[in-house]
Amino acid sequence: MAEISPSPPSLKKAKRAKKEDPLQAADSRRLDSLRWNDSLPNDDPFFFLAGSNEGGFLSLEEIDESEYGFLGGVPEPLGVEKKPEGKKRKRGSGDGNSGDGGSCIVQAEDGEKRGTKKQKKKKKKPRDKKKKKEEGESSDNGEKSEPVEGNAEDALNNDDAKNDIDEGFLIDEDEVYAWKELRLHPLLIKSIRRLGFKEPTPVQKACIPAAAHQGKDVIGAAETGSGKTLAFGLPILQRLLEEREKDARLFQKDPDEKPVEKGFMGGPLRALIVTPTRELALQVSDHLKAAAKLLAIQVIPIVGGMSSEKQERLLKRRPEIIVGTPGRLWELMSAGEQHLVELHSLSFFVLDEADRMIENGHFHELQSIIDMLPMLNVSVEQSSQPTTICKTIPSLQRKKRQTFVFSATIALSDNFRKKLKRGLSTSKSSTSDGISSIEKLSERAGMRPDAAIVDLTNASIVAAKLEESFIECSEEDKEAYLYYLLSVHGQGRTIVFCTSIAALRRVSSMLHILGINSWTLHAQMQQRARLKAIDRFRGNEHGVLVATDVAARGLDIPGIRTVVHYQLPHSAEVYIHRSGRTARASADGCCIALISPSDKAKFFSLCKSLSKESLRQFPVNDVYMPEVMKRLSLARQIDKITRKNSQENAKKSWLLRNAESLELAMEDSGSEEETVNSHKQKKIGSLQLKKLQQELNDHLARPLQSKTFSNRFLAGAGVSPLLQQQLEELSKKNPSGNGSSKENKRPGFLVIGQDCVEPLQALRSSGREVCVSVDRKRETRRLAETWKRKKREEKKRTREQQRKERKKAKEGMK
Numbered sequence: 001m002a003e004i005s006p007s008p009p010s011l012k013k014a015k016r017a018k019k020e021d022p023l024q025a026a027d028s029r030r031l032d033s034l035r036w037n038d039s040l041p042n043d044d045p046f047f048f049l050a051g052s053n054e055g056g057f058l059s060l061e062e063i064d065e066s067e068y069g070f071l072g073g074v075p076e077p078l079g080v081e082k083k084p085e086g087k088k089r090k091r092g093s094g095d096g097n098s099g100d101g102g103s104c105i106v107q108a109e110d111g112e113k114r115g116t117k118k119q120k121k122k123k124k125k126p127r128d129k130k131k132k133k134e135e136g137e138s139s140d141n142g143e144k145s146e147p148v149e150g151n152a153e154d155a156l157n158n159d160d161a162k163n164d165i166d167e168g169f170l171i172d173e174d175e176v177y178a179w180k181e182l183r184l185h186p187l188l189i190k191s192i193r194r195l196g197f198k199e200p201t202p203v204q205k206a207c208i209p210a211a212a213h214q215g216k217d218v219i220g221a222a223e224t225g226s227g228k229t230l231a232f233g234l235p236i237l238q239r240l241l242e243e244r245e246k247d248a249r250l251f252q253k254d255p256d257e258k259p260v261e262k263g264f265m266g267g268p269l270r271a272l273i274v275t276p277t278r279e280l281a282l283q284v285s286d287h288l289k290a291a292a293k294l295l296a297i298q299v300i301p302i303v304g305g306m307s308s309e310k311q312e313r314l315l316k317r318r319p320e321i322i323v324g325t326p327g328r329l330w331e332l333m334s335a336g337e338q339h340l341v342e343l344h345s346l347s348f349f350v351l352d353e354a355d356r357m358i359e360n361g362h363f364h365e366l367q368s369i370i371d372m373l374p375m376l377n378v379s380v381e382q383s384s385q386p387t388t389i390c391k392t393i394p395s396l397q398r399k400k401r402q403t404f405v406f407s408a409t410i411a412l413s414d415n416f417r418k419k420l421k422r423g424l425s426t427s428k429s430s431t432s433d434g435i436s437s438i439e440k441l442s443e444r445a446g447m448r449p450d451a452a453i454v455d456l457t458n459a460s461i462v463a464a465k466l467e468e469s470f471i472e473c474s475e476e477d478k479e480a481y482l483y484y485l486l487s488v489h490g491q492g493r494t495i496v497f498c499t500s501i502a503a504l505r506r507v508s509s510m511l512h513i514l515g516i517n518s519w520t521l522h523a524q525m526q527q528r529a530r531l532k533a534i535d536r537f538r539g540n541e542h543g544v545l546v547a548t549d550v551a552a553r554g555l556d557i558p559g560i561r562t563v564v565h566y567q568l569p570h571s572a573e574v575y576i577h578r579s580g581r582t583a584r585a586s587a588d589g590c591c592i593a594l595i596s597p598s599d600k601a602k603f604f605s606l607c608k609s610l611s612k613e614s615l616r617q618f619p620v621n622d623v624y625m626p627e628v629m630k631r632l633s634l635a636r637q638i639d640k641i642t643r644k645n646s647q648e649n650a651k652k653s654w655l656l657r658n659a660e661s662l663e664l665a666m667e668d669s670g671s672e673e674e675t676v677n678s679h680k681q682k683k684i685g686s687l688q689l690k691k692l693q694q695e696l697n698d699h700l701a702r703p704l705q706s707k708t709f710s711n712r713f714l715a716g717a718g719v720s721p722l723l724q725q726q727l728e729e730l731s732k733k734n735p736s737g738n739g740s741s742k743e744n745k746r747p748g749f750l751v752i753g754q755d756c757v758e759p760l761q762a763l764r765s766s767g768r769e770v771c772v773s774v775d776r777k778r779e780t781r782r783l784a785e786t787w788k789r790k791k792r793e794e795k796k797r798t799r800e801q802q803r804k805e806r807k808k809a810k811e812g813m814k
């Protein structure tokens, strides 16, 4: 096992490596070859790659003017064989509704009308049903297309609905016996078959019986991507369905009692789910919507950054389940929004990502929301305020409220683990630390001492199929290594996490200049832009998202293969959540931390908190680094000039604006000579920029390869799917079709290239295990000090002994 070196590797190594035979490096790799005889319109065979952009931009309609939703929740069944019709989803096709796991859907105001038309069409063309239904699925986030007319039983009795239900199952009935063992309602089983989940995940297996059948409160801790949303979502739906059926039976017995309004008109609020981020709320809401698809139960998201009026309109429909962020929820509650303050029938209160909720920025609003919840020992009649809407509260809804608290990192602290084992009732609450605050909040929300505690996290807490690694480099070289990762191993979706928005901006600007398509996500962005970024990232199979920790929790996007920690997070919890964006459910994935000398102390303590003794070092092939550094140096120069220009322009326009507002005429303060000079400077600057851009374009037009290769051969890593496709297309072109003469035709041209290897493969094949558990230097120092102390003590003891002996001898002589 090697030891982490005290200083970052020098890039001289890269230069040395340049001289090595690159074929040796490519030896063990699979080589693909492709021939073409086409005549090329340019001397450079790769001219056509310049400026090419992979990935389609999707169009979104105006959020504030339309219904919105986030189809991330329509879950991608993992490890499940789908029937062919269920599989038909395009990847990165540029269609906003066709991303793998769905996408952010915006539905225009006339959604209802369109929805009705679709239904009519369905009857006429039964063969189109499936297709239309899929479309309906991806647009059911809007208020008007909810399939919630009538109750669940009506839905079953309805022939059309029956046909709808029969379609779209991804798995057969006999395959879901593991779910049936959990005694879930038949309609829920049908929903699960549509989602394509063959069996419950361990956390679902553990939570559903306790929450749905024993009516217990639950504290749930399980790894990221383990299906916690349904672990609390299914018990909620189960209880609402059971109560609805019992109510229906009761009403038949007592014809005087009016049934509670159901279906389209909703009813009192039954479940309130609070999440720390808007994206997560939208995602959880869509996940539950998908699970409640056949149940005539309404689920809506209430989040900041969206039109309040629209959300108030949605609330007028009295949805049974609300998923929201503390800020907007409290804003509406404190404004007296009827549906949100009439909480007498609330049966579930859920804190998702509970440990994040107690951090600054959420705590006070959350506390205020919790204080609005009715006391559990007060009877419903006493606690409810008189209302005009809720005339009758069925007796069955008067059961105790259940509280669910979930997170992947709730049990990270040993103390909390111990406390969980001892039980909540015995713990003393204090507001001084976060752990106690979770307890305090849970108790305040009505969590009972006999709550079921489900802790399925292992010592390191990260997802089981996640491969963790690091690259040691200097702070300045982080950009180079990131570019290396994205261009040499740019397979699958990648999230690059930055801790600061300034770093995020710099990284994304560099990637942009270097021709790597990426999107950004941070808290200072408008909500519409945030959703758009996620939507586009989701729609691109090899997309790159540069994000702050706003994307660290909960985001469930299929196909994220790699997470890069460009800057280390502030806590182990955030590291776990960031890394957990990959290797979700049954999939695998890898994360790579870029560690500069100043990150080391943080990195060691992170490894210590996660009980890591060793970690893999990501294998970097140094032959690529000279070219990487060249491109980066050009990109940096371009960035510098562009920044300077835009700063000057901003300054100028600020001056002009202010002068205009003060009705002052702007005069050129400088002399004629100064003006001429400044013009000259500008001209030189723009010429320099053009030159640099051209030079960079020339480099980018060639696939990344080591300097020793001829341009007529591509070899080594770096033949991305995009390049592969472009080469294939070019090779298919008919030479006579473009009117070129025979003399102009190139001779047979051989392209040798290795399939782009994704980081996880590279890590598995040549990642080197490095000891990270202890800072060796510090440990050696500590051992040396202990040894010296022991020596000192030994000497002292010997001296004491000698003194005593001398004394004895003196006394003897007397």
Ligand SMILES: Nc1ncnc2c1ncn2[C@@H]1O[C@H](COP(=O)(O)OP(=O)(O)OP(=O)(O)O)[C@@H](O)[C@H]1O
Residues within 6 Å of the ligand: 074, 075, 076, 077, 078, 197, 198, 199, 200, 201, 204, 222, 223, 224, 225, 226, 227, 228, 229, 230, 407, 408, 553, 554, 555, 556, 580, 584, 585
């Ligand atoms: N029983 C199941 N079988 C297969 N896939 C499932 C199952 N339940 C949920 N999933 C899928 O697993 C993925 C992760 O689920 P979910 O988002 O609920 O995880 P999580 O534990 O809440 O993760 P995080 O801690 O990161 O928020 C989702 O895409 C979901 O659709």
